[in-house]
Amino acid sequence: MDTAHQTGHEQATLWNGLGGHSWVEMQELLDQILKPFENLLVEAVSLGPGGRLLDVGCGTGSTTLAVARERESTPASFVCANAQVHAFEPASFDTIISRFGVMFFDDSIRAFANLWRAATDNAQLRFVAWRSAAENPFMTAAERAAAPLLPNLPARQPDAPGQFAFANDRRVYTILEESGWAEIDIRPIDVACTLPEKELVRCLTRLGPVGRILQETDDQTRAQVIETVRAAVDPYVHGAEVRFAAACWLVSAQARSKSAAPKIYSNLNPGEASSRTEGIMHSSRSPSLADETPEIRGETA
Numbered sequence: 315m316d317t318a319h320q321t322g323h324e325q326a327t328l329w330n331g332l333g334g335h336s337w338v339e340m341q342e343l344l345d346q347i348l349k350p351f352e353n354l355l356v357e358a359v360s361l362g363p364g365g366r367l368l369d370v371g372c373g374t375g376s377t378t379l380a381v382a383r384e385r386e387s388t389p390a391s392f393v394c395a396n397a398q399v400h401a402f403e404p405a406s407f408d409t410i411i412s413r414f415g416v417m418f419f420d421d422s423i424r425a426f427a428n429l430w431r432a433a434t435d436n437a438q439l440r441f442v443a444w445r446s447a448a449e450n451p452f453m454t455a456a457e458r459a460a461a462p463l464l465p466n467l468p469a470r471q472p473d474a475p476g477q478f479a480f481a482n483d484r485r486v487y488t489i490l491e492e493s494g495w496a497e498i499d500i501r502p503i504d505v506a507c508t509l510p511e512k513e514l515v516r517c518l519t520r521l522g523p524v525g526r527i528l529q530e531t532d533d534q535t536r537a538q539v540i541e542t543v544r545a546a547v548d549p550y551v552h553g554a555e556v557r558f559a560a561a562c563w564l565v566s567a568q569a570r571s572k573s574a575a576p577k578i579y580s581n582l583n584p585g586e587a588s589s590r591t592e593g594i595m596h597s598s599r600s601p602s603l604a605d606e607t608p609e610i611r612g613e614t615a
């Protein structure tokens with residue numbers, strides 16, 4: 315899983331390039347590994363009749379579609395845009411969720427204020443994000459082991475956009491508090507995840523900073539790195555299965571009333587927001603059902 319990059323621009327390049335391609339190619343496997351989080355989010359949302367839900371950073375859309383499936387006849391549509399600045403219809407979503415899709419903004423307060431603007435009063439926010447790299451040794455085992463062989467491997471930067479940007483719960487609390495969210499609850503969860511052993515090397519060589527650097531590494535170094543990182547993750551292998559604990563936060567919050575706009579909001583410029591939106595793609599939804607049934611939308615970059 316990604317990533318060690320530092321700016322929103324680098325994140326956009328990553329997710330529109332190598333990182334995004336790997337996630338698409340490995341969709342089935344990643345959805346299998348992350349299925350417990352999908353279940354958790356599906357259980358955590360209560361979408362009433364006529365409710366609309368936004369899944370931020372939805373990737374290949376597994377969680378979006380799982381929520382839609384839970385509610386019969388619910389249409390789902392997808393938009394490709396930067397959720398930090400996208401000109402969402404104001405006050406249009408009753409629920410906003412994300413499975414590991416909100417840690418990549420270059421300005422998180424601005425991004426969550428933009429989501430608050432898209433949320434109805436008292437809308438629910440529910441997302442999962444990784445705790446620290448230190449608490450997730452499986453996730454970082456490959457880079458620790460490979461570092462001596464890959465001098466260009468970028469070091470993780472605390473709080474920088476990327477996989478572990480929300481490691482510090484006090485920082486997450488401040489981001490949400492300053493961007494229009496109340497009733498903030500940040501709960502540690504340790505989730506048992508598995509993957510087939512036969513997929514382990516593919517994961518190690520395609521995902522995360524090591525996976526990315528290996529795309530440009532000579533064959534000899536590549537072989538050495540694979541051998542080294544495979545040995546480093548051996549303690550997680552139990553026969554045909556790899557098991558690890560994912561140390562995460564389950565974050566819940568509620569949108570403050572629009573009469574209590576966050577300070578940051580007065581600095582947002584909706585014109586700038588729409589002009590920075592890139593590559594929006596709408597798929598059609600059923601007009602006959604649209605007004606009576608909940609609508610689910612996914613948002614990715």
Ligand SMILES: C[S@@+](CC[C@H](N)C(=O)[O-])C[C@H]1O[C@@H](n2cnc3c(N)ncnc32)[C@H](O)[C@@H]1O
Pocket residue numbers: 316325329334337344348370371372373374375376377395396397398412413414415416418419613614615
């Ligand atoms: C770790 S993947 C998670 C994908 C998906 N939620 C899942 O669980 O399978 C992170 C996702 O966030 C998206 N993303 C990153 N920055 C974004 C942004 N500024 N706006 C919208 N989506 C973004 C990426 O394109 C990617 O699909």
